[in-house]
Amino acid sequence: MDDCIFCEIVKGSVPCSKVYEDEKVLAFDDIHPMAPVHVVIIPKEHIATILDVSEDRMAVMGAMISAGREVARRKGIDQNGFRMVINCNEEGGQVVFHLHMHILGGKKLQDGLG
Ligand code: AMP
Ligand code: ZN
Numbered sequence: 001m002d003d004c005i006f007c008e009i010v011k012g013s014v015p016c017s018k019v020y021e022d023e024k025v026l027a028f029d030d031i032h033p034m035a036p037v038h039v040v041i042i043p044k045e046h047i048a049t050i051l052d053v054s055e056d057r058m059a060v061m062g063a064m065i066s067a068g069r070e071v072a073r074r075k076g077i078d079q080n081g082f083r084m085v086i087n088c089n090e091e092g093g094q095v096v097f098h099l100h101m102h103i104l105g106g107k108k109l110q111d112g113l114g
Helices: 005-011 059-075
Strands: 018-021 025-029 037-043 082-085 101-105
Touching: 005 025, 005 037, 018 059, 025 059, 037 059, 059 082, 059 101
Parallel strands: none
Antiparallel strands: 018 025, 025 037, 037 101, 082 101
16 A cells, blocks of 8 residues: 555565564564564554454454464563553554554553553
């Protein structure tokens, strides 16, 4: 999709610090980390928000969760703990309109969800 920063990363025209990749998803370090470990996992296919995942494409959600578990292991935060977050639309705090899941960890995260 034109003008989508995460599609540019999938295409390779914008660089990223890759953490994990498979046929469905790509994971890379967030450029503005909110925790010692902050990784973004995206589907390679452009999907704007979690509301736009059609039933026949729902397997991509499993792929993102599996990738998140693998990212946590690779970053060494699986046993101490981590958080998986998907923001949706304006009040959910979504800024990039290409579906993504944040993996946050490496410290005791603040209680509460906003
Ligand atoms: P959200 O607020 O859920 O839409 O989060 C978007 C996230 O993408 C933010 O944490 C940004 O720091 C991150 N981000 C934006 N552009 C890039 C980029 N080029 N490489 C890595 N992370 C990015
Ligand atoms: Zn995109």
